[in-house]
Amino acid sequence: MRLYLKRAIQDIRQNRFLNAVTIITIALSILIVSSFALFFINTSDLMNTWREGVRIMVYLMPATPAAEIPGLQKKMLGMYGVHEVRFISRDDALKQLRGQMRRQSALLENLKENPLPDGFEVRMIDASRNWEKIEKLAVQIEDLPQVEEVEYGRKWLGRFTNIFNLFTLAGYGLGALFFVAAVFFVANTIRLVLYTRRDEIEIMRLVGAEDQFIKIPFYIEGIIQGALGGIIGLLLLFIVFLAISSNVAQDFTAGPFQIRFLPLHILFSIISSSMIVGWLGCLVSLKQFLKP
């Protein structure tokens, strides 16, 4: 094994230029793919914080008798995915509104009569905080005869979810694309290296070397290229991240949301896939080259 490693490193040294080009190519691919991952992770963080705040507001018919309130509350609590149902009387609602609109409270002073209906605030269990389940639940509640209207962050959250899903899809597509492109690039360098060493390879075969003996250093070479490319790409991303986060952070940190770099396990899997890219690139070109 040490011998193979030595030969691989010797090889990289002798083909410095080719290797540098490949490593840079891999690094750039990794940079692009991982910046998608970074965007994805932070966006989904952000969406999670928003989702935690998601609740369904239920407004009752104006004539709903107070006696029906406890039964209604029980009914909603019994629905799948409901975590908490809080009754908000119309008086409480008005008080809240006044609190929120302190400056314009003059507007409310003139009200002869409270225009707000009684209502409930429904919170979901964690597992049900996804878009379809919220929608389903809302429809179920709306079907209750005493309920006049149901309100939740329907439009913007729905649209945002769609955009987010689109981005995720594009991210996967782009990731796959760059994966293939990087494999292709590695395959090409290794092919050039193989080509410059074809006499040497032929001699090794003539003196009784098995294909495995010839191939292994090239595999190691590919894996090293992949690892270096991956690490450099992630370093570049980290630099970009530092530059951006110092600017963006202030805008977002108002809430519980914090912009963050890729977590360790994702860094590892990016570097591993980069190494797989290197190995695959070798596999492809060796397959073609070492035919009898």
Add this chain to the structure above:
Amino acid sequence: MTGGEEKYAIVRLFHVYRSYGPKNALVDITLDIYKNEFLFISGPSGAGKTTLLKLLYIAEPVSDGQILVDGMNLSRIPRKKIPFLRRNFGIVFQDYKLIPTKTVYENVSLVLEAKGQKQRMIQKKVNSVLRTVGMEQRLNALPPSLSGGEQQRVAIARAVVGDPKIILADEPTGSLDTESAGFIFNLLKGFHTRGTTVVIATHDRELIRKSGGRVVNLNAGRLIETSDI
């Protein structure tokens, strides 16, 4: 087998043909090479000497006929086993075929590394063989910086380092002056004395006359005579 003595034919050719397109490089060669013999394959340039050797280690396929090496039928050897067949031979190529980017030591040690031997063993063996051929001072030299005679000695060191059963030497003295040629020739004789089968392809009649041994004559791809000198 010829004669009445107990001789083992380690290489056997039966009606072997080799053609390149319409050109016949070898025609109907039937020949036994015996264990521990010192055999010359002679003939003018283009007679087919190199081609004959190449068929033995499957650098090229036969066009027709059969070859047995130590009982193995070459046409039946799967591709994966070819390296193991080649390890029966120590080959001194007509054009040396040293790797120009590797040192003398690395060129020779390669053979043993490919066999998966331990580094300590390799070191001992390579140093000893390079001493035998008188190249122990040039371990770290690159082949292009060596003279023809020195390259030939390294080529021989590489051929014998793996203790092959058969040495195949293609024009081992071809482009060398008399003194270097004599040195190389004595090396090959020495390995023969120690029990290795040696096959030398050459057009150097002088060399053959001096040395003695069996001679196989090729001309235009045909075996014209076999003689003992």
